[in-house]
Amino acid sequence: MRASDHLPDRFNAAEWFVGRHVVEGRAANVAIVTDEAETTYGELDSLVRGFAAALEGAGIHRGDRIALILPDGLLLSVGFWGAIAAGAVAVPVNTLLKPEKLRAVLADCDPRLLVFDERLADGPALAGGGCACWERGEAGRRARGTPPASGYAATHRDGFAFFLYSSGTTGEPKGVVHLQHDAWVCCRTYGEHVLRIGPADRCFSVAKLFFAYGLGNAQYFPYDVGACAVLFPGRPTPEAVFEQVRRHRPTLFFGVPTAYAQLLAAMDRGASADFSGVRLCASAGEALPASVFEKWRERTGLPILDGIGSTEICHIFLSNRTGALRAGSSGKPVPGYEVRILEESGREARPGEIGDLLVRGDSTMAFYWNKHEATKRALEGDWIRTGDKYHVDPDGFYWQDGRSDDMLKVSGQWVSPVEVEAALIAHSAVLECAVVGEQDADGLVKPHAFVAPRPGAAATEDLADTLRAFAKDRLEPYKCPRWITFLPELPKTATGKIQRYVLRQSVSPR
Numbered sequence: 163m164r165a166s167d168h169l170p171d172r173f174n175a176a177e178w179f180v181g182r183h184v185v186e187g188r189a190a191n192v193a194i195v196t197d198e199a200e201t202t203y204g205e206l207d208s209l210v211r212g213f214a215a216a217l218e219g220a221g222i223h224r225g226d227r228i229a230l231i232l233p234d235g236l237l238l239s240v241g242f243w244g245a246i247a248a249g250a251v252a253v254p255v256n257t258l259l260k261p262e263k264l265r266a267v268l269a270d271c272d273p274r275l276l277v278f279d280e281r282l283a284d285g286p287a288l289a290g291g292g293c294a295c296w297e298r299g300e301a302g303r304r305a306r307g308t309p310p311a312s313g314y315a316a317t318h319r320d321g322f323a324f325f326l327y328s329s330g331t332t333g334e335p336k337g338v339v340h341l342q343h344d345a346w347v348c349c350r351t352y353g354e355h356v357l358r359i360g361p362a363d364r365c366f367s368v369a370k371l372f373f374a375y376g377l378g379n380a381q382y383f384p385y386d387v388g389a390c391a392v393l394f395p396g397r398p399t400p401e402a403v404f405e406q407v408r409r410h411r412p413t414l415f416f417g418v419p420t421a422y423a424q425l426l427a428a429m430d431r432g433a434s435a436d437f438s439g440v441r442l443c444a445s446a447g448e449a450l451p452a453s454v455f456e457k458w459r460e461r462t463g464l465p466i467l468d469g470i471g472s473t474e475i476c477h478i479f480l481s482n483r484t485g486a487l488r489a490g491s492s493g494k495p496v497p498g499y500e501v502r503i504l505e506e507s508g509r510e511a512r513p514g515e516i517g518d519l520l521v522r523g524d525s526t527m528a529f530y531w532n533k534h535e536a537t538k539r540a541l542e543g544d545w546i547r548t549g550d551k552y553h554v555d556p557d558g559f560y561w562q563d564g565r566s567d568d569m570l571k572v573s574g575q576w577v578s579p580v581e582v583e584a585a586l587i588a589h590s591a592v593l594e595c596a597v598v599g600e601q602d603a604d605g606l607v608k609p610h611a612f613v614a615p616r617p618g619a620a621a622t623e624d625l626a627d628t629l630r631a632f633a634k635d636r637l638e639p640y641k642c643p644r645w646i647t648f649l650p651e652l653p654k655t656a657t658g659k660i661q662r663y664v665l666r667q668s669v670s671p672r
């Protein structure tokens with residue numbers, strides 16, 4: 163039996179996470195807190211149904227994709243749940259992507275409507291023909307000004323609810339298709355068993371809502387229990403994060419390891435932080451170094467529960483828990499998920515033996531949109547290959563030992579070495595290059611580029627600066643090489659293929 167067998171066939175995620183609270187008498191609970199306003203579940207439900215009615219009025223049908231390029235805030239929440247309420251498919255898009263990437267995401271999901279913030283993107287310039295564009299003012303007016311739909315679309319629990327875009331091995335966007343029941347399953351697993359979230363909780367996520375991690379942290383986990391999300395539209399600098407925590411006093415705090423390291427560095431510089439209202443800190447996106455865990459506990463008195471999740475599995479499936487915690491590890495399986503480690507021959511690995519991590523649970527994606535072959539490589543019946551190398555210790559804690567591909571996790575986000583190399587190669591002074599991950603002083607991975615200059619181009623600090631600036635124009639900031647090392651030539655196989663692993667051994671990889 164799978165978790166969602168507990169749900170009726172007819173199930174609409176927006177009705178569960180928003181509408182249900184009104185029916186069950188929680189209309190006055192606060193759903194969203196921002197610097198500007200508080201929004202109750204009653205207000206949110208009206209806006210969500212208003213937005214759904216506006217979609218129907220605009221000729222949007224079941225299954226149509228609604229792309230959202232919006233900062234964290236009320237409108238993103240209304241757009242996301244409003245699309246699902248109408249039986250359409252919500253596609254929150256990473257607002258930090260370069261225009262070319264945004265265009266590729268939109269071309270792939272082929273939305274009927276793009277809701278965008280004009281300060282973040284030029285909607286009409288990005289959307290293809292046949293796609294309507296509403297800027298945030300218009301979307302807000304329509305949600306408020308349209309008589310709310312009388313109810314939520316009668317979708318199936320296995321119908322499409324939302325897509326989230328992840329990055330493939332060459333940097334191409336991959337649309338991960340999630341169903342109506344998936345977020346509900348995450349609440350029955352990580353939400354109940356690790357967060358133990360209740361209606362009095364206040365959730366603040368440094369990771370934004372367009373990431374699968376942030377979407378759970380500050381939308382469906384709090385909305386599962388009628389709790390509140392603290393939403394902040396701005397850039398999460400340490401100062402801004404400390405200010406949000408001071409002002410809105412979250413009880414659950416979520417970040418990626420890089421964010422914790424940056425907050426600690428700011429504290430070292432004398433920034434004042436008050437985490438006295440926080441009862442639990444969580445981390446995901448990349449491994450949390452034990453040193454960051456220890457420093458955070460010294461500074462705030464709070465442990466950080468590291469857990470591994472993926473866009474494909476929707477949220478976290480292995481995690482440390484209060485009372486079952488080992489710094490540096492990914493913890494143990496979250497109740498509701500099964501994990502297996504298979505060594506090369508396909509046999510179950512013994513404790514201590516490294517192998518490929520597979521996961522089974524009912525929140526796993528249906529498939530990759532428009533990517534049939536990639537889907538078949540990832541899914542094996544009920545199981546999904548995560549692409550991670552893992553081992554389990556004799557006490558049942560799981561430890562990550564790297565990836566089975568060359569992909570890097572930088573600030574919790576995917577970096578494809580191939581994509582960074584392609585950007586650098588485009589510069590006329592670069593003959594060849596290779597990018598590998600290297601740990602910084604905090605034990606967090608950043609990209610290191612090895613470059614062989616063209617004959618005649620001098621391997622100088624000036625050239626390194628030029629290449630840094632060149633990369634910055636073409637790539638999202640976290641993808642830009644932290645270090646550039648010039649070599650006369652790169653190590654290659656007999657057939658002329660660049661050997662990234664040789665370079666990896668020359669640095670300090672994870």
Ligand code: 3UK
Pocket residue numbers: 328373374375445446447448449450468469470471472473474476477478492548549550562565571574575576
């Ligand atoms: C890596 C980790 C070690 C790992 C995510 C929480 O990160 C999320 O999703 P993505 O699709 O990436 C998935 C991959 O990232 N990873 C994530 N967390 C950890 N490695 N320790 C960790 N704690 O390679 C995994 O396969 O971007 C995280 C919730 C939802 C998510 N989507």
